[in-house]
Amino acid sequence: MGNTALNVAKIMDRLHQSSRRPRYAYMVLSLLAEQADQGGKVGPSIIDDDKERLTLRDYVSKRLAKLSGYRDRRRQLEQRVRAELAGKLPQDLFEAQAIVDRHVEERARQTSAANFSRVLTELEKAGFVNRFYQGYRTNHANRGAQRHLVCVLDGDVSAALRSRDRFI
Template sequence: MGKTATNVGQILDRLSEVSSRPRYAFAVLNLLAEQAGPGSKVGPFIQDENEVLPLRAWVGKRLSRLSGRSQRRKKIEQRVREELADKLPDDLFEAQRVIDAAVEEHVRATGADNFSRVVTELERAGYVARYYEGYRTNHANRGGLRNLVCVLDADVSAALRRRDMLV
């Protein structure tokens, strides 16, 4: 695909050159490598616990857990609380569950959007190629919406699975 990497250190070096958020890009690359099947292909859907999610939504869900303690998440919670003030139930515990669900949905959607930007940076690094399956393409989900599929560089996938030189 491009510059190939034989170890994790080289992957991190390349990401620091091409990515505005290399740690985030590395986390996404690791998630993709974890799910890569034959031919280093990931997607268009991922089985996660009891649900099947499109690749973008799955990554958004996995990375939403990273934002659990951030000040930004607290600001999102405050904004959601203000928006839903008239619609919240009287029971405080139920109200908090509603707020938490709305915040989680917002964070997941943001994570999915950020994933698209990071995939562009991973393409620039030569570590990922992407294409879409779905509407107007010849595959099993013909007639469905377009769904993202990522193909990892074989050397990068092998290096991440081997974890021989984690920095």
């Protein structure tokens, strides 16, 4: 980044200048820093708290999907899903609700994945992250599969965010 010491306040200032959604960008950057190895590399896959192996994009989407809708927006999405599935839902109310919840969660994750891509571009422009893809036509363990996103955090950014990895 440069020769000046970087701290969370400076990261937030730069995000405020370079991002349309600085709070969301900070959350994404924090998630990346939390999963980064010592060299700042994150991805192509992450083992989630549920012991599930996810791609980087899916991991961030899963984490941020819960924040994607305030109660009213989530309720509106649920109503739209119910209207689309009208006549296809089972009679059992618990089963029907479980199906609707899965559809709502999937849509929230898709929206979150699209938002993640936009924010990642902003983080790149700010100089906090570099991204590349591993996969098809690349020598590594996932050769032959699809290309998967890998991010490398700037060392100063990673150090600043890791110094505050515990909330009090």
